[in-house]
Amino acid sequence: MSTSSATHSKWRQYGPVLLTRCPDCPRPDPLKRLVTKRDDNGNLGREFVKCLSKPMAGRDGKILKKCYHFEWIDEYVDRIQFEGYVDSSVAAP
Template sequence: MTRCPACPRTASLKWLVTMTDKNDNLGREFVKCESKQEQGKKLKQCVHFEWLDEYIERIQLEGASRELDLSLEAEKFGSGPSGSGGPGSGNSIGATVRDASGTAELKKLNKQMKKLIELKKQGNLMAGIFYICVIALAFVYVMIISR
C-alpha cells in the first residue's frame, strides 16, 4: 500500500475488509490510515478512508499523471547540461523513490499470487485424481457384482 495522502506521516495505508453488514457492504474491501497521534507532536490521529476500488482508481490516475510529469521532466533535464538540477528535478527523484517502493510491493504481491495459483492447480489436480479413483472403484465394483 502507498502512504496516506491525507497526513504527513510515513505510515502506509492498511488494506481491510468490512465485517458488518451496514449499508450492504459486508465483505467489501477498503483502505484506511491507521497512524496514531504521536507523543510530543501536534499531529492528530488520521481518519483517512477509501473504498478499495476508489483507491485503485486514484493510484492509476496518479501513476498516469506521474508518468506524464516524468517524461516532461526528462525532456527538460535532457536539454540542459548534464548533472544540472533543472526545475522540478526533486519531483522526478521523489517519484522514482515512490515508484521503487510501489514496484517492490507489486513484486511481492505478484509472488504471492503465483504461489496461490500453484496451490489452486495442485488442489484441482488432487480433486481430479480423487474422482478418477472413485470412478475406477465404481467400475470394479460393478464388474464384481455382474459376475
C-alpha cells in the first residue's frame, strides 16, 4: 500500500452529505466540501467544509465581509445531525 493511501485511510470517509448554508454569514449558497491536499499536522486527505463567500454588497447596500467559516467534515456531520437536518443513518459512512 502506498504512503498516501495509508494516510488517506486514517480519516473516516463519508458518502453524500447534505451541504447547508453557512451558519456564520448571510450567504445563501451552501458550504463547499473539500479535501486537504497538504500534510500539515497530519491532515492530508481529511475532508472539510468551508464558506466560499467573498466581500460583496448586501441587500441593504452595506458591504458584507469575507467569511472564514471552516469545519472538519466529522464535526460538520455531528452539527447537522444535532440541528436535525439529517438523522444519523443518512450521514453514516
